[in-house]
Amino acid sequence: MKTINRVIGVSGNMVSVEFTGEVAMNEVCYIVTGGKKLKSEVIRVKGNVADVQVFEITKGIGVGDEVEFTGELLSVQLGPGLLGQVFDGLQNPLPQLAARCGFFLERGIYPSPLDESRQWDFTPSVNQGSKVEAGMPIGSVKEGIFNHLIMVPFYLDGTLTVKSIAGAGLYRLRDIIAEVEDEKGNLHQLTMVFSWPVKRPVKCYAERLKPSEPLITKVRIIDTFFPVAKGGTYCIPGPFGAGKTVLQQITSRNAEVDIVIVAACGERAGEVVETLKEFPELIDPKTGRSLMERTIIICNTSSMPVAAREASVYTAVTMAEYYRQMGLHVLLLADSTSRWAQAMREMSGRLEEIPGEEAFPAYLESIIAAFYERAGLVRLKNGALGSVTIGGTVSPAGGNFEEPVTQATLKVVGAFHGLSRQRSDARKYPAIHPLESWSKYPGIIDASKAEYGRSILFKGDEVDQMMKVVGEEGTSLEDYVIYLKAEFLDAVYLQQNSFDPVDSAVEPERQRYVYDFIMEVLTAELKFGSKEEARGWFNQMRQGFLDYNGKPWMSDDFKEQEQAIRRLLAEKVTASAGAGTQVSCKESAKLAENL
Amino acid sequence: MRKIYSKIESISGNVITVTATGVRYKELAVVETKYGPSLAEVIRLRHDEVALQVFNGSRGISTGDEVRFLGHPMMVSFSDNLLGRIFDGSGRPRDGGPELTDSLIEIGGPSVNPAQRIIPRRMVRTGIPMIDLFNTLVESQKLPIFSVSGEPYNELLARIALQAEVDLIILGGMGLKYDDYLFFKESLEQGGVLSRTIFFVHTASDPVVECLMVPDIALAVAEGFATRGKRVLVLLTDMTNFADAMKEIAITMEQVPSNRGYPGDLYSQLAARYEKAVDFEQAGSITILGVTTMPGDDVTHPVPDNTGYITEGQFYLRNGRIEPFGSLSRLKQLVNGKTRPDHRALMDGMIKLYASYKESLEKKAMGFKMSDWDEKLLAYGELFEREMMDLSVNIPLEAALDKGWEILAKCFEPAETGLRSDLVSQYWPTKV
Ligand SMILES: Nc1ncnc2c1ncn2[C@@H]1O[C@H](COP(=O)(O)OP(=O)(O)OP(=O)(O)O)[C@@H](O)[C@H]1O
Numbered sequence A: 001m002k003t004i005n006r007v008i009g010v011s012g013n014m015v016s017v018e019f020t021g022e023v024a025m026n027e028v029c030y031i032v033t034g035g036k037k038l039k040s041e042v043i044r045v046k047g048n049v050a051d052v053q054v055f056e057i058t059k060g061i062g063v064g065d066e067v068e069f070t071g072e073l074l075s076v077q078l079g080p081g082l083l084g085q086v087f088d089g090l091q092n093p094l095p096q097l098a099a100r101c102g103f104f105l106e107r108g109i110y111p112s113p114l115d116e117s118r119q120w121d122f123t124p125s126v127n128q129g130s131k132v133e134a135g136m137p138i139g140s141v142k143e144g145i146f147n148h149l150i151m152v153p154f155y156l157d158g159t160l161t162v163k164s165i166a167g168a169g170l171y172r173l174r175d176i177i178a179e180v181e182d183e184k185g186n187l188h189q190l191t192m193v194f195s196w197p198v199k200r201p202v203k204c205y206a207e208r209l210k211p212s213e214p215l216i217t218k219v220r221i222i223d224t225f226f227p228v229a230k231g232g233t234y235c236i237p238g239p240f241g242a243g244k245t246v247l248q249q250i251t252s253r254n255a256e257v258d259i260v261i262v263a264a265c266g267e268r269a270g271e272v273v274e275t276l277k278e279f280p281e282l283i284d285p286k287t288g289r290s291l292m293e294r295t296i297i298i299c300n301t302s303s304m305p306v307a308a309r310e311a312s313v314y315t316a317v318t319m320a321e322y323y324r325q326m327g328l329h330v331l332l333l334a335d336s337t338s339r340w341a342q343a344m345r346e347m348s349g350r351l352e353e354i355p356g357e358e359a360f361p362a363y364l365e366s367i368i369a370a371f372y373e374r375a376g377l378v379r380l381k382n383g384a385l386g387s388v389t390i391g392g393t394v395s396p397a398g399g400n401f402e403e404p405v406t407q408a409t410l411k412v413v414g415a416f417h418g419l420s421r422q423r424s425d426a427r428k429y430p431a432i433h434p435l436e437s438w439s440k441y442p443g444i445i446d447a448s449k450a451e452y453g454r455s456i457l458f459k460g461d462e463v464d465q466m467m468k469v470v471g472e473e474g475t476s477l478e479d480y481v482i483y484l485k486a487e488f489l490d491a492v493y494l495q496q497n498s499f500d501p502v503d504s505a506v507e508p509e510r511q512r513y514v515y516d517f518i519m520e521v522l523t524a525e526l527k528f529g530s531k532e533e534a535r536g537w538f539n540q541m542r543q544g545f546l547d548y549n550g551k552p553w554m555s556d557d558f559k560e561q562e563q564a565i566r567r568l569l570a571e572k573v574t575a576s577a578g579a580g581t582q583v584s585c586k587e588s589a590k591l592a593e594n595l
Numbered sequence B: 001m002r003k004i005y006s007k008i009e010s011i012s013g014n015v016i017t018v019t020a021t022g023v024r025y026k027e028l029a030v031v032e033t034k035y036g037p038s039l040a041e042v043i044r045l046r047h048d049e050v051a052l053q054v055f056n057g058s059r060g061i062s063t064g065d066e067v068r069f070l071g072h073p074m075m076v077s078f079s080d081n082l083l084g085r086i087f088d089g090s091g092r093p094r095d096g097g098p099e100l101t102d103s104l105i106e107i108g109g110p111s112v113n114p115a116q117r118i119i120p121r122r123m124v125r126t127g128i129p130m131i132d133l134f135n136t137l138v139e140s141q142k143l144p145i146f147s148v149s150g151e152p153y154n155e156l157l158a159r160i161a162l163q164a165e166v167d168l169i170i171l172g173g174m175g176l177k178y179d180d181y182l183f184f185k186e187s188l189e190q191g192g193v194l195s196r197t198i199f200f201v202h203t204a205s206d207p208v209v210e211c212l213m214v215p216d217i218a219l220a221v222a223e224g225f226a227t228r229g230k231r232v233l234v235l236l237t238d239m240t241n242f243a244d245a246m247k248e249i250a251i252t253m254e255q256v257p258s259n260r261g262y263p264g265d266l267y268s269q270l271a272a273r274y275e276k277a278v279d280f281e282q283a284g285s286i287t288i289l290g291v292t293t294m295p296g297d298d299v300t301h302p303v304p305d306n307t308g309y310i311t312e313g314q315f316y317l318r319n320g321r322i323e324p325f326g327s328l329s330r331l332k333q334l335v336n337g338k339t340r341p342d343h344r345a346l347m348d349g350m351i352k353l354y355a356s357y358k359e360s361l362e363k364k365a366m367g368f369k370m371s372d373w374d375e376k377l378l379a380y381g382e383l384f385e386r387e388m389m390d391l392s393v394n395i396p397l398e399a400a401l402d403k404g405w406e407i408l409a410k411c412f413e414p415a416e417t418g419l420r421s422d423l424v425s426q427y428w429p430t431k432v
């Protein structure tokens, strides 16, 4: 049955279409205009009018233009060859677009996201007669450093019986490699690629587990004080320029996970370019291969069409779920979720929905919650563990966290790394606020020790506030030393130089070691004659540790520097909870209480 | 032959509606009014109801005026003939020269494919230590000057433009005061660069819709030159006027405002313009320096706020100086690692100390006793402001770095600076 569907209105990137026949919510359609077909998605249906958001510039569309509905939801292609690629929010490969169109993006061109001519070396892992289910492997190919599992498509129901399976050998993506029969006796031909609607979570696992293992970022303040867990969620809200993107860039390089998916959502193109050009050159010390081999970039920057921006975070998380299904640990970094929320706001406005706070749609909260829900640590049906961790930046209007997107996000995430304008202005990077941030996950350092450090920070801040009222002369030497200890901890441990080859990424082993050393200073009873003397000594101490932080782990320089610091420390220590020895957990817990 | 419509159904704000068919979104039309023709752009289609935004404003438009659709969107002429010329916001000559209609190009075109961009790598030298040393400007950067009205932002813009080594300067003026327009003309003339400058100027007395066209026209022309290998500097002043023009249209169109009356797509709209800044592989570049005046000196106002989230930093102009706090060049690290080994450390170290100076100053204002350390900071802060921040200082980066060490040595012991020992031993001036 041929139905004729036509454009009846255009407003911004929203087009109204009069249709006959059936139309599904989130169905993909194409608007035919000027010899091009523009990809769009149905976002509202009323009577025989569908409102669709167009993933392209809408210039030139006219009333009466024909519209073709596809009957399919907005989906991505899942198969080997995703790693190392750079896609836009709809999974169009940007380098291939560039090869075809040059400097500028051209609308209506959708190259295949995966290389269909490439041959993959397939090894089957099931036999004829094997019973399988959706998301279970039937074989594998080598994708760079990974064993890429070829899985039963996620959309097949029930237990399936393998009727035939290809032998080991070279196959193209769309070659048929297996036939399976479902419970109703229907035969399904399987290739190495299948598609999955981006807005539907993948749930082909045995169970979801509580995230408990730390995800190492090698950023001290995070791993030690505000840890992230594999399968957990966290957010980085902060005013502009506070360092959200830099923090995510560092994390994307250094995080100890298998795969990193970077979703540049409505932010600057230039920032993606840095990742794009640098990653292929950077060697991952763990694997000895280029970082790009473990990375996928989804890039829908701020000047690209806003509807595709809305889709981009879903495209990214769907790919993350796909790799999790292979028993891998995936980190998804989304920058910025506020731009995604704004994309929803723009559409909601065009749909003339009743607006909520700051004109965001009323359903904002539930959509944000549903997105972060797609993170998780799962046990797969074969017993292996896999995880998707989601870290999203938030760009609150006016830098004020009391706004809908930040608040909705804070309700659902497991860790909060709030960036502070004051700290970034003072060039204290990473500008994560050490008093306001929190994490519900266990970290790499004994909780009581970390708590002790934080208690010093809190106390130091109190003294600082007090000093602002009573002045330095009105502050006791004892309090003043606490203040100096807090400043010291901040300067040499919380702050980290991301551009220093050594300091930029600190292994957990070194973090534990150095933190114990710092605890010695923090817990030491120091004898000073005056505040001047105390400040002078702490300045030297800070200097000593800053130099120490720049020395390669356990190098001679490192050890020498440590001895120099120890000599300095010995000068002022009268009695200490443990000069020269390690502070035990019990002791430090007690100290924390006393403070 | 395109049809002519002679019945305007509604007139509201700068928006008119007519009943018409065969019209395309963003198509251009001419409205023939008693006061002469005006261009208008289609901004919404609903069945056969077409809403147009009229460039000259709707004042004096009558329901009987004729509307003629042109069959194409807004275009601008692009060729070397533009050089040295001055146009208004619709691209009409402002300098009495001939109208240009050759080789028309579309404005507001698609964005550059991110895969085609390269990492910016060339520093733009300005001779201003607060920029060169602390917030280095980089070719292809997009960077606004945040300022309250009354500050010498246009002077700063002109000064940077004259000092920067670029092939071409394009000035996009929005709501520009006539005096400021003349100021730009004069200073670029005196600087001997008028022949490689193009002006697109909307002045405060011109119709507001024309203001909306200025960035798109200026940037379309810039793109034309940049793809042909030219290094283009685009000056946009004042983007707050541009945003206000957008707000006006949005309100007329009864869009739900998101924040203080501004439309929900303010971010996307501003980004679409600023993101035109680019460095092409094997072609030229576009650097954008804008001005964003902050109503009420409030940086959280939606226009500076959204701008800050889009641009690659900002220069914060206050009391005639570029403030170290709030000012930021996000691309600086792409170039300041290659200047001199002490550049980065000095940049961070001096700012940290200046922050401490501010704290001491605050304590002093509250009447607290100043410690020795406070006294040192106070001396440092004064020196820093006089010898680094003052806009009259005009020295190359290397001299500014030397001066930095000199200031530090005058005020502190090396360990008090927080600078790493290896740098101190290399650069700390021997006692004078
Ligand atoms: N860890 C860091 N070390 C050194 N400099 C940093 C660090 N983090 C941020 N910066 C500086 O601050 C600038 C802004 O950082 P970034 O781009 O990450 O901010 P942002 O919070 O993402 O801002 P926006 O919301 O506007 O995107 C950087 O270009 C850099 O100069």
Ligand SMILES: [Mg+2]
Pocket (backbone or CB within 6 Å): A244, A245, A246, A267, A335
């Ligand atoms: Mg950012």
